[in-house]
Amino acid sequence: MSLSLCRIVIFCLFSLSFTVLSASVSTYLPKGSDYQQTIPTPESVLGFGIGERHPRHDQILSYLHQVAATADRVNIAEMGRTTQFRSQVLLTISSPENLSNIDDILARRSDIAASSKDPIVVWLGYSVHGDEISGTNAAMVVAYHLAASQDKAVADMLDDTIIVIEPSLNPDGMDRFVNWVTTHRGISENSDPNHIEHHQSWRTGRTNHFGFDLNRDWLLLSQKESQNRLPYFHQYQPNVLGDFHEMGANGSYFFQPGIPTRTHPLTPAKNTELTQLLATYHAKALDTQDRLYYSEESFDDFYYGKGSTYPDINGGIGVLFEQASSRGLQQDTVNGLLTFEYGIQNQVLTSLSTIEGAWKNQAKFKDYRRDFFKQAQKQASDENFNGYIFTETQDNYRLKTFLSKLQQHQIKVYPLKQDYKRHELTYIAEQSYYVPLAQPQYRVIKALFNQDKNFKDNTFYDVSGWTLPLAMNIKFDQVSSTWGLKTQDKPWREMVVETAEFDNSAYAYVFEWHEFLAPKLLHKIAQANIKAKVATKDFSAAVNGEVKTFSPGTIIVPAGIQNVENWRKILADFATQSQIPLNALVTGLTTKGIDIGSSSFRPISAPKVLLVGGKGVSQYEAAEMLYYLDNLLEIPVTVVEMQRLAAIDLASYSHIIMVDGKYKALSTQFVGKFASWMANGGVIFSQKSAAKWLSSNEILKMDFVSKNHIDQLFDTEKLTYGDKEKLSARKRIAGAIFQAELDISHPLAFGYEQSDLPVFRNSTIIMQQTNEPFITVAKYSKSPLLSGYSDKNLVNRLANNPTLVAHNVGKGRVIASTDNLVFRGYFLGSMKIVANSLFFAKAFSATLAE
Known part of the structure; x- marks a missing residue:
């Protein structure tokens, strides 16, 4: 080894030794x-x-x-x-x-x-x-x-x-x-x-x-x-x-x-x-x-x-x-x-x-x-009520998920022994539960069920309202007296439910859309080329010798139009995996309402979904949307960065989803391409600032409340510089739960039996009221704030205004929400609207006046 090389090696060893020593534990x-x-x-x-x-x-x-x-x-x-x-x-x-x-x-x-x-x-x-x-x-x-x-x-x-x-x-x-x-x-x-x-x-x-x-x-x-x-x-x-x-x-x-x-x-x-x-x-x-x-x-x-x-x-x-x-x-x-x-x-x-x-x-x-x-x-005993009662009669998945979350928090929940009536609502024993306050997890219970709206300090680093039963659309109430309330002795534990025997000779199979995982089952069978249709009107039919009424949104799989080998077994396996009960019909003649061959049953196809992502798009809202569709419903979603969107052939996709983001970077040329795709039948689901972008480009025909208008809601005449932070807090909605009123006759509301729906809002993006008929799918109630902080000026401005709208664009549809319907992966109550946008967008038609 040469002297110069030797010096280099010694120097390198010394340098390495120094580096390790400087970072030594x-x-x-x-x-x-x-x-x-x-x-x-x-x-x-x-x-x-x-x-x-x-x-x-x-x-x-x-x-x-x-x-x-x-x-x-x-x-x-x-x-x-x-x-x-x-x-x-x-x-x-x-x-x-x-x-x-x-x-x-x-x-x-x-x-x-x-x-x-x-x-x-x-x-x-x-x-x-x-x-x-x-x-x-x-x-x-x-x-x-x-x-x-x-x-x-x-x-x-x-x-x-x-x-x-x-x-x-x-x-x-x-x-x-x-x-x-x-x-x-x-x-x-x-x-x-x-x-x-x-x-x-x-x-x-x-x-x-x-x-x-x-x-x-x-x-x-x-x-x-x-x-x-x-x-x-x-x-x-x-x-x-x-x-x-x-x-x-x-x-x-x-x-x-x-x-x-x-x-x-x-x-x-x-x-x-x-x-x-x-x-x-x-x-x-x-x-x-x-x-x-x-x-x-x-x-x-x-x-x-x-x-x-x-x-x-x-x-x-x-x-x-x-x-x-x-x-x-x-x-x-x-x-x-x-x-x-x-x-x-x-x-x-x-x-x-x-x-x-x-x-x-x-x-x-x-x-x-x-x-x-x-x-x-002691605090539990000092309360003016003894506990909470809750029920969910339509959707076992949401109910079990809610029960499981309470159990994971070490909260004891007791099934009802017999039906219990409170405030004109009957709590059915098999689907109702009671949470007593008097247990070690008293504060956790209060944290999960509270609907506080007034706070000492109205500035929040994170959300101010997160009431779990509201997020999951579980009906609940305080119980001030346990007289007449009979519960089981042992707390709830999840039981394995046996699968019902499958009828291999049925004329048709029916499953109901109010089940949370119904979209998962529908997508699986559509991908397997098993033909399914959605009912757009009520009907009643005999199931196991008893007449049962089915609401709009019910999915039917008729035997007479299938051409997939072993389709019955495939359907049964998918239903078991999705935890969805199948109802077997022995005839196409219903006892009431539309018959199985009616054109009021609309054919369903599997959507192909593109989610706009990339720089400028909220990674959190995109993640929440992806989690709901991909993880919970197992619907593949293609994520395309906004910067690549102009080079994508949109004709390959039936639906595009746009969450909150900054979309001004999209060129005028792309807007034309986008509008053309919709005119040819494409469906867009948008929320928050994405909806505003669609409005500014005249794709969504809705007006939005301006920032100047919101500023004018607040009197600043006597404020000092020290009031600046408080005013800023009053002008924002950090995260609160509001009451929406659904038009349950609209296909985008299929699966909902009640019009009241809690939704999550964390922005001041507000749609103006509209005189156009049939395009408002949901609006805020007269007194919409359910949980969390929002200044009364903003609450009053939101009251009766649209939160979910939809209308035709040529052969396509545009759907827009001012709320995050899939917030943080736990707002199960409002998620179904997104699934409805994928499967039922063509089941409605709302044309705008010229």
């Missing part, structure tokens, strides 16, 4: 600590140091599994798998003695008196937003420190504490982000905020596989990751939960409490006091390294569907942490150069301060938890 750990040498360090397994690169999920798991295999203080368990089949893991770290008795300790958690001498539980959850990855990297450092430290203080702490680490709450999103950063980073680090490394494509790593924000799903439980986690949360019942995030690069470091006036009234005042106590530990840890931070600003503690708030109604203290994000390896900010390592260090410091604060004040946190559940019993 020791740089993140308390000074002067000793560590057990048999426990592997992160860099020894990853091949690079913490903060030097962005590790993939599999690399992180590999390291944590090796720590668990070599440390007697660490257990690791798989909670489940994500949609992309990545493992969701949970580390339990404590003394060896505690871990050997962990099952007994956790079993005692539900008996608060018995568990008072057991260790306190601290849960640390990292990077629920997958592109906020400093938390996940900090998790490896914290796990190593707790597993390998030989300091007496750590050993003493582990005797009294069980630490639960969820290193990555969103593995799918995290790997999406890691792939992006790894692809776009250069050999030389680029701190320019404009560099592509810091700007992800349309589907960012923030969200999970479908594009959902998992930090909004703890209460709603629409996503697999949340459903996998929740049983473990309730098993451990943490006293303290740290929720580690990132925010904009120009911030510093935030920890709760948040804005004091924006705490949900169900949260005890003592919760904020204990959060402030923990804050002193965070401040001390950050002060030692002269790091910038702040508290009691920007963020709130209102919506209970987040990792930092869900513990607040479950006897724990949830704490939000927000680190300014480098997004890549480094970024120039108003505070100077922000590096990935710097953010990780802050997350490590506050992880350890959370553990220390909880451990040193464990008696206070244990007392709080005990008092929390004692107060819950």
Whole structure:
């Protein structure tokens, strides 16, 4: 080897050594600590140091599994798998003695008196937003420190504490982000905020596989990751939960409490006091390294569907942490150069301060938890009603889903023994249930069923109304007296329902559209070339010797027009998979209404759907739409970015869906192409700003209320500069539930038996009232606000205005909604309107006056 080459090799080895050393786990750990040498360090397994690169999920798991295999203080368990089949893991770290008795300790958690001498539980959850990855990297450092430290203080702490680490709450999103950063980073680090490394494509790593924000799903439980986690949360019942995030690069470091006036009234005042106590530990840890931070600003503690708030109604203290994000390896900010390592260090410091604060004040946190559940019993007894009763007679899927969500939240629900009448509504025993307030989950029950409309502070970081039975269109009521109410002794548990025997010789098969999964079955049989028709009028027919009435929207599969081999077996299998009962008819002559051969039965074909996506389109609303159609109904959806739309042959698609977004970038030439596609029979479903764009291009013949008009609703004459933020809050609808009135005679309302329908609104996009007949499918009621905050001026302006309209465009149809009908994957009550738009758009005709 030449001397020059030797010098280069030595230089490279020295440089590599320096790089690894600078990112060594020791740089993140308390000074002067000793560590057990048999426990592997992160860099020894990853091949690079913490903060030097962005590790993939599999690399992180590999390291944590090796720590668990070599440390007697660490257990690791798989909670489940994500949609992309990545493992969701949970580390339990404590003394060896505690871990050997962990099952007994956790079993005692539900008996608060018995568990008072057991260790306190601290849960640390990292990077629920997958592109906020400093938390996940900090998790490896914290796990190593707790597993390998030989300091007496750590050993003493582990005797009294069980630490639960969820290193990555969103593995799918995290790997999406890691792939992006790894692809776009250069050999030389680029701190320019404009560099592509810091700007992800349309589907960012923030969200999970479908594009959902998992930090909004703890209460709603629409996503697999949340459903996998929740049983473990309730098993451990943490006293303290740290929720580690990132925010904009120009911030510093935030920890709760948040804005004091924006705490949900169900949260005890003592919760904020204990959060402030923990804050002193965070401040001390950050002060030692002269790091910038702040508290009691920007963020709130209102919506209970987040990792930092869900513990607040479950006897724990949830704490939000927000680190300014480098997004890549480094970024120039108003505070100077922000590096990935710097953010990780802050997350490590506050992880350890959370553990220390909880451990040193464990008696206070244990007392709080005990008092929390004692107060819950007293508060339940002080209420002017005893519980909630609810029913759903038409759709077993929505009912079972609602029951399952309550059960996952550890709420006891009791089936009725006999029918019960209240307010002229009879609750049928087989389809009705009672939720008593007097149970440990009193606050969770209230959080899910409340319809609050008035609040101390009307500014919301997230939604203000999320009432679960309204979202799922489940009829419910408060029960002020249980006299005459008879319930089963044991709470509801899901039972396996036996499939009814299939009639292989029927004249026709009928299934009803009010079933939530009816569109799933219809699409499956249409794709299999089994011919089906929809009834546009009522009819009655004999089924199993009894006359049954079928509403418009009912689907019929006549035997006489089929030409697919084994179509009966295929139909039966699809019906079983979709959980839809089939009714067998023995004749085409009905007892009342249209006969089976009537032209009032319209043929159905499988839709081919294009969803407009890409930059400029709301990734959240597109994700929610895709989740409903693809995941719940198994209808394939082709996603085309807006930038590619002009090059697509639209004739290949029967339907186009446009969610909220900025569509001004679409050219005039494309608008003409779009209008031509509709004139030839294409169907467009649009919501919110997409509907406004269609109106501005004269495709949708509706006028919208202007921003100036909304501004004029608010008197600003006597306002001071200090009132600016409050006025802004009054002018927006952050997220509330409103009452719509459906025209249930319209084909887009097939499957709905009642005209009242709760819908979700989070914008001030308002349609003007119209004199055109037959195009308004739904309008807001006279007093539309059902749950959440909306200024009375906006509520009054919305009253009686259209929320869903539809009319002809040549041979095609345009359908427009001002609401998000599939919000966050849990608004099951209004979702069917989207399915109706796919299957029944040609079942109506509403031409406009010339």
